Amino acid sequence: MQTLKQKRGWSLRDVIFLAIIGIFFGVIYQVWSYAYYLIAATPLKPYANDLTLGVWIMAGPLAGVLLQKAGATIIGELLAATVEMLLFSSWGAANLISGFIQGLGNELGFACTGYRNWSKLGLLFSTIGATILTFIWDWFQSGYSEYHAGLLITLLIIRFISIGFFAGVLVYWIKKLVLKTGLNK
Amino acid sequence: MLSERKKQLNATILTVIMLGIGLQIAFSRSVSLNVIVVLICLLYLLYCRTSFKKIFVMLLVAFPLALGSWWSFIMFGTGDTWHSAWIYGTRVYAYLLLGSILTMTVSVKELLISLSIHAKLSETFVYGLLASFNMLSRIRQQFKLIQYSAQMRGKNYRLWQPALYLRIIIVALHWSEDLAEAMSSQGFSEGFPRTRMFNDPLPKWQLGIAIIVLVLHFGAAFLLRPW
Numbered sequence: 001m002q003t004l005k006q007k008r009g010w011s012l013r014d015v016i017f018l019a020i021i022g023i024f025f026g027v028i029y030q031v032w033s034y035a036y037y038l039i040a041a042t043p044l045k046p047y048a049n050d051l052t053l054g055v056w057i058m059a060g061p062l063a064g065v066l067l068q069k070a071g072a073t074i075i076g077e078l079l080a081a082t083v084e085m086l087l088f089s090s091w092g093a094a095n096l097i098s099g100f101i102q103g104l105g106n107e108l109g110f111a112c113t114g115y116r117n118w119s120k121l122g123l124l125f126s127t128i129g130a131t132i133l134t135f136i137w138d139w140f141q142s143g144y145s146e147y148h149a150g151l152l153i154t155l156l157i158i159r160f161i162s163i164g165f166f167a168g169v170l171v172y173w174i175k176k177l178v179l180k181t182g183l184n185k
Numbered sequence: 186m187l188s189e190r191k192k193q194l195n196a197t198i199l200t201v202i203m204l205g206i207g208l209q210i211a212f213s214r215s216v217s218l219n220v221i222v223v224l225i226c227l228l229y230l231l232y233c234r235t236s237f238k239k240i241f242v243m244l245l246v247a248f249p250l251a252l253g254s255w256w257s258f259i260m261f262g263t264g265d266t267w268h269s270a271w272i273y274g275t276r277v278y279a280y281l282l283l284g285s286i287l288t289m290t291v292s293v294k295e296l297l298i299s300l301s302i303h304a305k306l307s308e309t310f311v312y313g314l315l316a317s318f319n320m321l322s323r324i325r326q327q328f329k330l331i332q333y334s335a336q337m338r339g340k341n342y343r344l345w346q347p348a349l350y351l352r353i354i355i356v357a358l359h360w361s362e363d364l365a366e367a368m369s370s371q372g373f374s375e376g377f378p379r380t381r382m383f384n385d386p387l388p389k390w391q392l393g394i395a396i397i398v399l400v401l402h403f404g405a406a407f408l409l410r411p412w
Binding site: 027046062091092096166 | 208250284293307309310313316318344345348353354357358
């Protein structure tokens with residue numbers, strides 16, 4: 001059982017580690033937001049949302065895969081969202097709530113494997129969890145319930161591709177690179 | 186530092202209001218309520234003497250998002266498209282201003298310490314986050330350094346390349362170890378009681394305000410349901 005390897009609780013080092021990664025993500029989000037803004041100022045905003053969602057979500061699964069403990073995903077995502085809110089973002093209060101929903105979606109995916117699989121299967125479940133939960137959230141929060149069915153289906157597919165790539169494939173590649181360097185103790 | 190601001194709402198109270206109203210707004214469908222939330226938050230910002238320029242820039246930066254939301258419902262909406270357009274357009278600003286009553290009137294340090302005192306947020310998190318936030322400018326600089334050093338080798342790290350994130354993780358591993366060690370050697374021990382250097386009063390009437398605000402908004406949003 002992998003639980004033997006998992007440390008219970010959070011050490012100061014883990015917190016600082018995730019916070020620093022969160023701040024790096026804050027910087028990355030700022031770079032990324034220029035592209036987002038260009039599309040988001042037009043009626044194509046829902047496309048911009050779903051196309052870039054994966055980037056906003058990847059901090060969570062990355063934290064989960066690196067620390068491999070229950071709760072790491074949701075806390076990692078919450079930290080990144082907090083950093084983003086405090087660095088100033090135009091989502092304001094929505095940051096923390098969406099961060100929680102996104103983290104929860106990913107976390108549920110890993111929980112489905114009993115926190116035993118932090119590789120392809122865990123990441124697949126995690127991306128599916130995040131896609132479904134964030135879509136339900138946007139159904140209410142961003143008013144997706146008011147859009148045409150055709151647009152909704154397109155959005156759902158785009159969303160899964162975006163989350164699948166950034167929070168799935170890319171995180172998997174990063175994990176493989178980290179393993180190669182032998183840094184994960 | 187904390188005691189000078191007695192006339193403002195406590196950071197924990199602001200957090201409760203922000204999250205409580207924020208959660209309700211996601212499900213409420215009212216333009217007028219969104220506008221009221223925006224106005225009250227603006228008044229509070231003015232009361233706290235936030236600079237006009239800051240407020241103006243903030244409102245301006247969010248405008249494309251609000252416009253995009255508004256416009257997308259005119260184009261792709263079903264049912265009462267005008268109503269939806271205004272709901273989701275004003276909602277962007279409601280969220281923005283709800284966030285700003287916290288982030289623009291309270292410092293990160295005050296917020297974290299207030300949450301640790303009143304909301305029992307673990308001190309490992311509070312001081313870990315604080316330590317990391319103090320490195321904000323170094324982290325920004327490091328991000329540029331990572332990109333420059335790649336360019337020296339004739340490469341460009343893109344946001345979708347794992348190598349960029351590997352560099353970030355390596356930096357985060359080193360720095361978190363150094364920082365955690367430095368903090369322990371300065372006497373920070375995890376899970377032990379600390380001597381409090383800060384006084385962060387939370388009078389009962391402020392708790393009352395939070396409850397009244399949340400209940401009023403709930404009643405208005407889900408029982409009265411104005412346009």
